[in-house]
Amino acid sequence: MDQHDKVAIFDGHNDAIQHLAEYRQGGRDFLTRSDDGHLDLPRAREGGLIGGLFAMFAKPERPPENDLTTSGTGYEVRLAEPIDPVYARGRIDAQLEALNRVVARAAGQIRWAASVDEIEAGRRDGAFVMVLHLEGAEAIGPDLNNLERLYAARLRSLGPVWSRPNIFGHGVPFAYPRSPDTGPGLTAAGLELVRACNRLGIMIDVSHLNERGFWDVAALSSAPLVATHACAHAVCPSTRNLTDRQLAAIRGSNGVVGFNLCVNDVRPDAHLDENTPLDTIVHHLCYLVDRLGEDHVALGSDFDGAVMPRPIKDASGLPQLIGALRVHGFGDATVRKFALENWLRVFRLTWR
Numbered sequence: 456m457d458q459h460d461k462v463a464i465f466d467g468h469n470d471a472i473q474h475l476a477e478y479r480q481g482g483r484d485f486l487t488r489s490d491d492g493h494l495d496l497p498r499a500r501e502g503g504l505i506g507g508l509f510a511m512f513a514k515p516e517r518p519p520e521n522d523l524t525t526s527g528t529g530y531e532v533r534l535a536e537p538i539d540p541v542y543a544r545g546r547i548d549a550q551l552e553a554l555n556r557v558v559a560r561a562a563g564q565i566r567w568a569a570s571v572d573e574i575e576a577g578r579r580d581g582a583f584v585m586v587l588h589l590e591g592a593e594a595i596g597p598d599l600n601n602l603e604r605l606y607a608a609r610l611r612s613l614g615p616v617w618s619r620p621n622i623f624g625h626g627v628p629f630a631y632p633r634s635p636d637t638g639p640g641l642t643a644a645g646l647e648l649v650r651a652c653n654r655l656g657i658m659i660d661v662s663h664l665n666e667r668g669f670w671d672v673a674a675l676s677s678a679p680l681v682a683t684h685a686c687a688h689a690v691c692p693s694t695r696n697l698t699d700r701q702l703a704a705i706r707g708s709n710g711v712v713g714f715n716l717c718v719n720d721v722r723p724d725a726h727l728d729e730n731t732p733l734d735t736i737v738h739h740l741c742y743l744v745d746r747l748g749e750d751h752v753a754l755g756s757d758f759d760g761a762v763m764p765r766p767i768k769d770a771s772g773l774p775q776l777i778g779a780l781r782v783h784g785f786g787d788a789t790v791r792k793f794a795l796e797n798w799l800r801v802f803r804l805t806w807r
Contacts (some may be wrong), residue, residue, distance in 0.1 A: 658806030713755020
């Protein structure tokens with residue numbers, strides 16, 4: 456790839472925090488290139504990645520056992536158990552502290568961003584920008600006081616649930632083939648959380664909500680509808696993917712879908728196979744563009760949280776995706792929208 460192909464890219468979702476040396480023993484140094492995982496600063500620079508939404512997420516203290524059921528035609532992961540809010544708050548605080556330490560150690564190579572102006576300034580100055588996202592709101596109590604505290608710490612994006620229930624609503628279990636209509640929607644506390652996010656200017660992420668929860672957000676929120684990392688259910692009927700009706704609602708709200716590179720949500724057969732060709736990826740992405748329009752599709756890779764297609768492999772391989780889009784006829788203006796501009800547009804419409 457020549458320099459023409461290395462466009463500036465902003466990514467809507469990664470789980471790199473879970474792998475930081477500052478967060479867990481044996482973790483990776485984000486400032487040093489690694490062959491493990493998908494994202495660090497050197498590989499981001501190699502791939503043209505200027506920044507992204509960094510997801511804070513509380514894993515359970517004890518992962519469930521025997522939670523995966525497979526058949527010849529599909530799979531189902533048993534819905535994860537709720538986690539203790541006090542434990543979740545401790546995990547989220549530790550992750551925030553870890554990120555602060557990385558930014559401090561980077562000595563200007565990495566900056567926090569809580570506004571579009573800060574993202575654009577970081578890009579001009581050659582600094583990588585981090586925007587805080589909370590994946591699952593267990594760390595926020597029913598009084599929402601911790602939401603205000605996290606907002607003050609630069610939180611600008613929030614998913615009310617991960618794929619487990621909490622006091623705010625119900626996530627979708629991981630399953631294929633299956634409808635995302637898997638249970639109740641938002642609770643009364645969840646509706647209050649949506650209102651509070653609208654008031655503060657925190658973007659609401661519908662990625663792990665079940666379908667009823669999605670429609671609850673759509674009916675209440677005054678902001679554009681956003682899925683930071685999702686794909687199309689019509690192409691791959693996973694519970695994590697969005698139906699055509701949901702896609703139409705996102706388009707109608709002037710929102711955006713961050714295209715998820717997770718192979719089992721991209722592939723029509725949902726196989727967990729890294730040997731997924733670029734043509735399969737671009738075909739799925741083209742479906743989203745056809746349904747949503749070029750102003751409403753961006754990148755939400757799920758780096759360090761999913762199995763990536765081998766042709767991309769990690770953040771350094773993003774120019775392969777950009778090149779494939781061009782081969783399939785996407786012009787420079789559309790590529791720039793997908794890579795960066797659509798995220799900035801939605802942030803301007805949402806953030807205060």
